[in-house]
Amino acid sequence: MQGKISKSRVDKMRAGEIIADGEIRGFVARKLSSGKVTFGYRYRDAAGKQKWHGLGIMGSITPDEARTLAKKRAGEVADGRDPSAERATAKAEAAKASRASSNTVNAILDDFVMRHASKLRSEDQITSALDRYVRPQIGETSIYELKRRQIVEMLDSVEDKAGPVMADRVLAHVRKAFNWQAARDDDFLSPIVRGMARTKPKERARQRVLTDDEIRDIWHALETADAPSCYPRYVKMLLLTMTRRNESADMNAVEIDGDLWTIPGERYKNKLDHVIPLPPDAKALIGTKPQGFKGNNWFVFSTTDGKRPFSGFSKAKASLDAEIAKRRKAEGRAKMPRWTLHDLRRTARTLMSRAKVPEDHAERAMGHVIAGVRGTYDRYSFLDEKREAFQRLADLVAIILKPPAKNVVRFDREMA
Structure with a gap:
């Protein structure tokens, strides 16, 4: 049904009824079986695909406010934009930002220690190395924003303080934690690559024999x-x-x-x-x-x-x-x-x-x-x-x- 979408008209709508606004093309009101009335804007994107862009629900938004939003969306479409796609992108970015803020290196290490390292006899050695050398350097960084440069700088610091062997031990612990996380997280890719070790395999092999x-x-x-x-x-x-x-x-x-x-x-x-x-x-x-x-x-x-x-x-x-x-x-x-x-x-x-x-x-x-x-x-x-x-x-x-x-x-x- 076509006609101007107004409060008086919306109040008379029956369940399942749809009103297409006669002034703004694409502006639509529809009453759901639940009794709620939703406002939306229908349009076609650049590829000709029909899209629905929700404007709000009656009660949280008035018909006049919905009309204003529909007019704005119509202008965006006229300019070649895609409101629904932009909203989806913004929502995904917000979710990613929220996830990044909660998935810091510290959070991943906490989970790794609790679920994996705590079962190992070497738990004390692992947690000690992580607490002393890793958390102070990169602990507050999101794992999705962590760069190889930061890993290298952390290892440089460990090597300067405790030597190359300790740097390689820390690298081994972090690599294991990151690989563990990567197996559980579709979006995480470990920044650790070959060539980061500070000693060669032959140098790492101990030759110490007690006198x-x-x-x-x-x-x-x-x-x-x-x-x-x-x-x-x-x-x-x-x-x-x-x-x-x-x-x-x-x-x-x-x-x-x-x-x-x-x-x-x-x-x-x-x-x-x-x-x-x-x-x-x-x-x-x-x-x-x-x-x-x-x-x-x-x-x-x-x-x-x-x-x-x-x-x-x-x-x-x-x-x-x-x-x-x-x-x-x-x-x-x-x-x-x-x-x-x-x-x-x-x-x-x-x-x-x-x-x-x-x-x-x-x-x-x-x-x-x-x-x-x-x-x-x-x-x-x-x-x-x-x-x-x-x-x-x-x-x-x-x-x-x-x-x-x-x-x-x-x-x-x-x-x-």
């Missing part, structure tokens, strides 16, 4: 360091079994059968069971079941009476380093160079070579799969050879801790 003096320093400092009671046994086990940090930390009594410790494949790097024949010095570190613990699945190294594995690596290591430094200073010796728990594994492998353990036997003792035999891997193969390898390692460590007099034949010659 005999350093091994003695660690052993002696463990006895007085302000660390959990399980920590000295744990650190010694790392060296005597050539295991990685979490492999020993998660050691459970159910994995031990006599002098054999079987690390299940689900928590071993190569996904295969790794059997370690424990020499007496290593087996003595296991201790006894905590009093009151029900069952046999207690964790050997624990601060919770066997209920959970030891996990306070950073704090305990810092206490151990402080004790070593104190002892060295008192003896007038230089500060011990930086070392990590993983250096114990590399040191143990070096000691096996020094104890004349055949290379293949040492590699098997270390848990490495010899090329060409993965398909026929037998977890009990070379058991006697591994037992001999670990015993030689334990014997050499014992000699290092209590060096023989100068007139006694040296261990490496004796093993020749």
Whole structure:
């Protein structure tokens, strides 16, 4: 129906009725089945497609106000503009701006830590690096506006303060967080690209092997360091079994059968069971079941009476380093160079070579799969050879801790 759209005319409309204004072409009023009256402007865009541009609902806008808006929209169309498309664009930009303001780097890191990193044993290291180096630099920036330049500047700052290795660690944490977000967000593209690392792969590979003096320093400092009671046994086990940090930390009594410790494949790097024949010095570190613990699945190294594995690596290591430094200073010796728990594994492998353990036997003792035999891997193969390898390692460590007099034949010659 055609006619002038006015309040009196609109008040008489029936449900489903449409009035096309006789003065402004395209200005329309229609009454919905709900009883509401909506005003709109109908037009064709540059491609000839018919469009509807809503002007408002009766009650929130009067017919005269709707007429004024329709006249304005008609002028825009005459000028080649598309009111509906412009409104959609403005709405999308507003939504994007709102989303950007809520999706800052800090917000993404919070979500990443809560949903992902909190489940990892390395949570403390990750959150510490993010809190110290990332949030102060780019935390308030929207992830949709973050530029590569900002990432580079952040890494420059980390490198200046803590060195290139720390910069690469921070980069690894941020890359993982951003990749995690990108898998959940259609609109986010990580600004991190290849070439941002500050060290080369060969430079990142640590070559640190502890000297005999350093091994003695660690052993002696463990006895007085302000660390959990399980920590000295744990650190010694790392060296005597050539295991990685979490492999020993998660050691459970159910994995031990006599002098054999079987690390299940689900928590071993190569996904295969790794059997370690424990020499007496290593087996003595296991201790006894905590009093009151029900069952046999207690964790050997624990601060919770066997209920959970030891996990306070950073704090305990810092206490151990402080004790070593104190002892060295008192003896007038230089500060011990930086070392990590993983250096114990590399040191143990070096000691096996020094104890004349055949290379293949040492590699098997270390848990490495010899090329060409993965398909026929037998977890009990070379058991006697591994037992001999670990015993030689334990014997050499014992000699290092209590060096023989100068007139006694040296261990490496004796093993020749």
